Every structure is written in C-alpha cells, then in structure tokens.
Amino acid sequence: GEDVEQSLFLSVREGDSSVINCTYTDSSSTYLYWYKQEPGAGLQLLTYIFSNMDMKQDQRLTVLLNKKDKHLSLRIADTQTGDSAIYFCAETDTSGTYKYIFGTGTRLKVLA
C-alpha cells in the first residue's frame, strides 16, 4: 500500500543547513508537500512540488525530487531557532481522490 517514510529526529546547529528526507511509494503521486508544525499548533503548508519538477526553491527552502528513487528532500539554509518544529512530508495524486498520505514527521531541533 501507499506509505511515506521519514526519519524521526534531526538536530542541527544554528546557521547550518538542515536536510530533511522523505521516501514515498505511490508511483502515481503527482503532488508532494512539506508541512511544518510548531508546538501546540496545526500543520502549516511550507511548499509543494509537482512531480514533473526536479527542484523548487523558495527563499531559504529548497525541495529536491528524485522520481526514480521516490525520494523527496527539504533543505533549509541558514537554519534558525525558529525553524525548530516537526516537518511532515505528504503525497497525493491526481486520480480525483481526496486522500493525502502523511509521513511520520521529522522533529527538527536547532541548537543555538
């Protein structure tokens, strides 16, 4: 069945780059999303990528997509303490269903 996998924890020093990885299994996935969840809050959409793209950049965020390996990554440049949060990868498809498959989330801890 469909599955999205992420590592559970990542710790980086302030100012370094963070790379959060995600693998997915649904080959029909055409939209892949990154959401951020701050403590005590819901999920906030950070960025998304369409499957015919390899890369998308938005200020400090870079999304890389390797369709062959079904691997998605989120790079945060110049990581700040305010970036500490849980990051979720999610996939969906264009078959008309409303189903989004979320990963387990990666907890990013930024050390000052």
Next chain:
Amino acid sequence: DVKVTQSSRYLVKRTGEKVFLECVQDMDHENMFWYRQDPGLGLRLIYFSYDVKMKEKGDIPEGYSVSREKKERFSLILESASTNQTSMYLCASSPSDRLSSPLHFGNGTRLTVT
C-alpha cells in the same frame, strides 16, 4: 487567509462519554477532513467529507462518526470514548476546484480520555 477553527484546544473526558469535536472553516471549502496525530505514527485520516451531508471513511474510522450539516462545519463524534482515543485531533479543509489542493489545518484539539 483561510481560517480553520477547532472549538477546543484541550479536552479531558471520561471513558464511555460521548464526545463532540467541532471544526469550522470560513473559506467556503468543499472538502473537510479529520485526522488524529500520534507520536511516531504521523497523521491518520479518520473521516472526510466532500460535500454537505456526504462523508467517507478514512483509514481508521472505528469508534468515530462525523456530521456535516452545513458546509462550513464538520463535527467528529466519539460515541463512547475510550482511553486509546487519547490523541491530538486535527481538522483540515481544502477547496475542490483544484486537484490536490493543499490542506489548511486548524490548531488541533488535544483530547485526553481517562
């Protein structure tokens, strides 16, 4: 900006109680969803609705029901709360006029069943 409002941030209920979790969105979205979030398990879909009075089971509907009498409101009902339903519950909405529109989430309701 889309606003999805969940009526309670924290709830404590006793085993066997009937529990209502309410969610309201103000952007006229057709689709609404209820997820539960548990550590190490990510988000799991309980129910979703793509129109008023329409509902579809998600991946873990057992022990839950939903109600969508008005477009802006989607309620999750725990008919007889159990301790294994202690969790964070997240409501979300999305428009249906674009395929695979991103979800807009509320801030969540942390439910504890004792």
